[in-house]
Amino acid sequence: MTLTRPADELTEERDTLFALLGEADEHAATDFVIRLLDNGVEPERLLLELVAPVQVRVGEHWAANRWTVAQEHAATHISERVVAALSTRTPVRHSRGHVVVSCMDGEWHALSARLVAEVLRLRGWRTTFLGASVPASHLVSYLHQEGPDVVALSCALPVRLPHAHRMIETCQRTGVPVLVGGTGFGPGGRWARTLGVDGWAPGAAAAAELLEGRWPVGAPPRPALDHLADDEYPSLLKRRDELVDTAFAAVLRHVPAAAGYDERQREATEEDLGHLVDFLAAAVYVEDSELFTGFLDWTAAILAARKVPPSTVLVPLRACRAALYDFPRARNHLEAGITRLAVERKDQ
Numbered sequence: 001m002t003l004t005r006p007a008d009e010l011t012e013e014r015d016t017l018f019a020l021l022g023e024a025d026e027h028a029a030t031d032f033v034i035r036l037l038d039n040g041v042e043p044e045r046l047l048l049e050l051v052a053p054v055q056v057r058v059g060e061h062w063a064a065n066r067w068t069v070a071q072e073h074a075a076t077h078i079s080e081r082v083v084a085a086l087s088t089r090t091p092v093r094h095s096r097g098h099v100v101v102s103c104m105d106g107e108w109h110a111l112s113a114r115l116v117a118e119v120l121r122l123r124g125w126r127t128t129f130l131g132a133s134v135p136a137s138h139l140v141s142y143l144h145q146e147g148p149d150v151v152a153l154s155c156a157l158p159v160r161l162p163h164a165h166r167m168i169e170t171c172q173r174t175g176v177p178v179l180v181g182g183t184g185f186g187p188g189g190r191w192a193r194t195l196g197v198d199g200w201a202p203g204a205a206a207a208a209e210l211l212e213g214r215w216p217v218g219a220p221p222r223p224a225l226d227h228l229a230d231d232e233y234p235s236l237l238k239r240r241d242e243l244v245d246t247a248f249a250a251v252l253r254h255v256p257a258a259a260g261y262d263e264r265q266r267e268a269t270e271e272d273l274g275h276l277v278d279f280l281a282a283a284v285y286v287e288d289s290e291l292f293t294g295f296l297d298w299t300a301a302i303l304a305a306r307k308v309p310p311s312t313v314l315v316p317l318r319a320c321r322a323a324l325y326d327f328p329r330a331r332n333h334l335e336a337g338i339t340r341l342a343v344e345r346k347d348q
Helices: 007-022 026-038 043-063 069-089 111-122 136-146 158-172 187-195 204-212 232-238 240-254 256-260 263-286 289-305 310-323 328-347
Strands: 098-103 126-129 150-154 178-181 199-201
Touching: 007 026, 007 043, 007 069, 026 043, 026 069, 043 069, 043 111, 043 204, 043 289, 069 111, 098 111, 098 136, 111 126, 111 150, 111 204, 136 158, 150 158, 158 178, 158 187, 158 263, 158 289, 178 187, 178 204, 187 199, 187 263, 199 204, 232 240, 232 263, 232 328, 240 256, 240 263, 240 310, 263 289, 263 310, 263 328, 289 310, 289 328, 310 328
Parallel strands: 098 126, 098 150, 150 178, 178 199
Antiparallel strands: none
16 A cells, blocks of 8 residues: 655655755665655655755755765765665666667766656656756767657756857757756746757646646747847957956955965855856846846855845946946946945845
8 A cells, every 4th residue: 555645744754855855864764764665655755755845955055054075965966866765665667668778968966857857757757867066968868879859957056048049049950859957047947948858847746747747838939039139249259368357356356354364265256256257147147137146145145144244245246347348238238237236235
């Protein structure tokens, strides 16, 4: 008899698994989940109502500065091992078509994509999971070789959207329909539509339901990227290093604590400023300030948890705005970001 319980009855199990991840106890975490499987909890529920929400909590603990990067990495590795153990224990006969699941080139957050692959497998699809950061040329070669019915691409960070667009177009030219998912495509998949994909799904269960229906319906929509006819985006990419140097110089001038940074802190600051420029470029690519301001909201929360005033981000933003006087779209996104942070600072 299959055990079926409301999702909220897994609350204690989620707490237990999270504690085991926090202890980096791979064997105990795997044994715990396998015991739940043996006791009748359906494997799809274990994936979507146990492993997935616990992994979200892991990310929240890192963001809140309660866990280190090392602890987050260890927990994620164990979650991946748990999923692999569940997969080994739940063989399924293929009754549907072939789906290739892959992360975008440069996308290293692979667990969500693996969950999609496992849920589709449990529902009878033949699934091939290619893992994290698959180069477009290698993926296309694989599609030509295997001829799958669908390719499902995952993107966790919107900064990867320009790369995602090229990868989506390359896959579509093979004639294989493209389904995408992941938080990188924005709330409600808003940037998936901008890039002209065949379909978007907010999660593993939704992806399975979409593929089980009549999909795809007709040709994919035309990408809404006419603004790329100008040269602002490629010109911005060429000035990336210059902008990082300009922003860092501004931080050294206007943030007193920066004068005492050691080499490691200087490198970390330059890396963070590089992320800022990259997210600005992605916002220019899709022409949506919400991509940039969303990144700034996240950055402000991360800084606040580490007792760094979020208002310090205003310094590099203003420096970039001054340097990009002849980049109207980038300046608009910078203005939106400065306004957002200034309002948050006033509210505080």
